[in-house]
Amino acid sequence: MSRILVIIPAYNEEATIVPVVKSIRTAVPECDIVVVDDGSRDNTAALVRKQGIAELLALPFNLGIGGGMQTGYKYAARNNYDIAIQCDADGQHPAEEIMALVARIEDGTADVVIGSRYVAHSDYRPSFIRRIGKSLLSRWINLFIGGGITDTTSGFRAMNRAAIDVVSRNYPEDYPEPEVLVILHKHGLKVVEIPVQMRPRQGGVTSIRPQGAAYYMVKVGLAILIDIFRRYAPASAKNEGS
């Protein structure tokens, strides 16, 4: 049986972190859960510690979502988990769907599985502008990864051991989700997506504000071009052991 870790990056999520962790604990009691507190200024870390409902990795200061996620993947790599799932702390990602992601990894048909908000059976409806932006970005990214991924910004993902090793060594810093796809593709890993029913966020705010959307597009668009030519840290003993 696979050892499975659910990674929940959290930054100022005191309103939702406890119910989110509990819903995951209930839905998939066989999985371990780690919350990465990214230097929150509220009680996120204290709540997790007090409730004892998940392992806690508390970063000493805010690194941003990329640095936080990478911490979780490093933890997964060092503790030899077979599968790691990343899941938002705001309650958008339904805990009941976690095993659907895991199933595709366990049957060996994918290295990475993305829970997509767009494919059939999902009724996620973002705003018009956001839809256009995401669609342009999606097309751009799909040019480089051989196509087939509609929801390139989804943060609901499962990875096998090979993919965990890659992302624990290379993780983009801000707005990392689309770039990670390019990095995984460059390492020859197979990424698939399956439909999931997302819920509205239960609290907190999106990290991408409307005025930041244009910057987001340009930054990610360029970063992906650079990713194509980048040299990646080779697999080494650096992240092993412990």
Next chain:
Amino acid sequence: MEDSTGEMVGFYLSHRIGLLVVSVAFMATVLELVRRAHLKERYALLWLAAACGGLFLGLFPQSVVWFSRSFGFQYLTVFYVASFLFLLLVVLVFTVIISKLSERNRDLAQEVALLAHRIARLEGDSDHES
């Protein structure tokens, strides 16, 4: 500066003296910063090279005339362009250094989080389950 035949002969004397004084003062400042350990030797080298450049120009003003002629500029223009390119190089070097530092900073922060978790676990803290 041109003489009666229209030949460029180099700096005004006041320019030369100013350049020499500034270069020497700059070099002294850099060396003092290194001595007090406010500045690392490897980064000081760039600034010392700049100060040496200033000294060289002050001592051998004909060199600037030679440069001006080769590029077809006024010597002051050559001077500005060279200074600008040098500062551009310095800023580039600094951003490379900052990038490397911020990467190490991130790795260290992650390491702190992972080790703190491990310590809590080894101490059998009630902070975690299992």
